[in-house]
Amino acid sequence: AQTVTQSQPEMSVQEAETVTLSCTYDTSESDYYLFWYKQPPSRQMILVIRQEAYKQQNATENRFSVNFQKAAKSFSLKISDSQLGDAAMYFCAYRSLKGGSEKLVFGKGTKLTVNP
Amino acid sequence: DGGITQSPKYLFRKEGQNVTLSCEQNLNHDAMYWYRQDPGQGLRLIYYSQIVNDFQKGDIAEGYSVSREKKESFPLTVTSAQKNPTAFYLCASSLQESWGFGSGTRLTVV
Numbered sequence: 001a002q003t004v005t006q007s008q009p010e011m012s013v014q015e016a017e018t019v020t021l022s023c024t025y026d027t028s029e030s031d032y033y034l035f036w037y038k039q040p041p042s043r044q045m046i047l048v049i050r051q052e053a054y055k056q057q058n059a060t061e062n063r064f065s066v067n068f069q070k071a072a073k074s075f076s077l078k079i080s081d082s083q084l085g086d087a088a089m090y091f092c093a094y095r096s097l098k099g100g101s102e103k104l105v106f107g108k109g110t111k112l113t114v115n116p
Numbered sequence: 117d118g119g120i121t122q123s124p125k126y127l128f129r130k131e132g133q134n135v136t137l138s139c140e141q142n143l144n145h146d147a148m149y150w151y152r153q154d155p156g157q158g159l160r161l162i163y164y165s166q167i168v169n170d171f172q173k174g175d176i177a178e179g180y181s182v183s184r185e186k187k188e189s190f191p192l193t194v195t196s197a198q199k200n201p202t203a204f205y206l207c208a209s210s211l212q213e214s215w216g217f218g219s220g221t222r223l224t225v226v
Contacts (some may be wrong), residue, residue, distance in 0.1 A: 106158045106159040
């Protein structure tokens with residue numbers, strides 16, 4: 001079974017600075033999706049960024065980018081120019097492409113605090 | 117607007133009682149899921165359903181039951197057999213790479 005590990009339960013960053021959240025995963029599959037979700041205090045899950053494993057190019061969405069290292073099974077999230085609104089729980093998630101196994105497997109999350 | 121509706125937002129249950137959490141989606145997604153969220157535990161899968169009238173156990177199915185009689189609906193029943201039911205419950209749905217999440221139900225046992 002696939003597992004996702006987020007080794008940083010909490011992180012903090014100064015406003016306008018850059019922070020990197022770590023995520024590693026374990027799988028024997030070669031094709032899959034990886035995601036970062038943001039969960040603010042409202043508890044609504046918000047997709048931040050998605051990466052297809054077959055793509056070598058790292059995904060980028062405005063201030064958010066990933067460092068996808070397939071061989072190392074690592075998928076870190078970099079937030080540039082951090083804003084107060086970035087404060088939230090961040091979850092890394094894995095999704096298999098194998099039929100019947102398309103569920104999302106989540107890590108335990110990293111709580112990000114942004115200091116003014 | 118398409119989305120996923122969970123109700124109620126807050127739910128209180130007495131020990132020994134069953135309670136049903138509602139999840140409805142109008143996204144025309146085939147698959148639906150129930151996750152449980154506890155502090156420091158992330159989101160853990162309870163049950164999921166890929167088509168109507170079929171569902172599979174997730175990682176923590178004991179003490180829970182589900183049904184999938186309609187594509188739009190996937191209710192979760194927390195039974196008295198669930199020893200520690202106080203948690204935040206999140207419903208989700210998906211169609212290929214597109215996922216949606218409800219706003220959750222906070223269940224408290226009193």
